[in-house]
Amino acid sequence: MSNTRSVLVTGATGQQGGAVVRALIARGHRVKAISRKPDSDGAKRLAAAGVEVVAGDLDDGASVAKAASGVDTIFLMGSSYEAGTEAETRQGITVANAAKAAGVGHLIYSSVADADKKTGIPHFDSKYLVEKHVAGLGIPYTISAPVAFMENTVAPRAIDGLRRGVYAAALPPARVLQQITIDDIGAFVAALAERREQVFGKRFDIAGDELSGEQQVKILSEALGRPIRYQELPIAAIRQQSEDTALMFEWFDRTGYDADIAALRRDFADVGWHSYADWARGFDWSVLDQAAG
Secondary structure: OOOOOEEEEOOOOOHHHHHHHHHHHHOOOEEEEEEOOOOOHHHHHHHHOOOEEEEOOOOOHHHHHHHOOOOOEEEEEOOHHHHOHHHHHHHHHHHHHHHHHHOOOOEEEEOOOOHHHOOOOHHHHHHHHHHHHHHOOOOOEEEEEEOEEHHHHHOHHHHHHHHOOEEEEOOOOOOEEEEEOHHHHHHHHHHHHHHHHHHOOEEEEEOOEEEEHHHHHHHHHHHHOOOOEEEEOOHHHHHHHOHHHHHHHHHHHHOOOOOOHHHHHHHOHHHOOOOHHHHHHHOOHHHHHOOOO
16 A cells, blocks of 8 residues: 555554554554553454554653654544543643654544534533644644444443343434444544545544434344334433433434534545444344343
């Protein structure tokens, strides 16, 4: 490949970062992964797949700049679920500053769709603070901003419900929500890395499909070969667990994502976008047959 990139990936042992790694490797790019625990099982799996795993901490800019030596692109993502929103913003700013210090030619930041719309959702706002910092650094950057993950259907909290024939969410059954599979996020990021100058300074809300809970359970019933019914969860129950998540679902119900799916499929046809039905047909549902642990 004439435009082979060398990419440093953060969050590479996680769901989204792992998808980015797989897509980059599949398209012939060189991948480095920064890890606080290079001897962990996840890091060892990356190394076995051909990834160069380097030690580093997203709170330590010097270690990130060192890890970025010899790369032309950084994929930066953060998660508020582990460390909280303030830590996510702090780490994102630290890595962005390190990218500038290291002279990296392209920073791709993974935010969330509509984070730039003053949603008032804490883990959207924390990402937008990083976006604004990145945009002000004077370095080449692109924002990749995915909507809700199709994989949330099979998140640990949802698996038991599916085993009982129930798919539950805190939205009315007819409310439409945009979704994307992590494989499409990975392929999109790889496309951004390849397009480089064509996407500098741009922000993309990305989605693969939009459908309601009622439509989801029809697809799930067909994919599983057993009836799945939709259950609307009360927002109060969500709020007891997380105010942040409750605010997000209230925003989903009131406003919701508005990525231009038709334009994405036209302008980034090489991503091979998946519908929810595509994803459900391709998922390994044997996970439901395993005993709950």
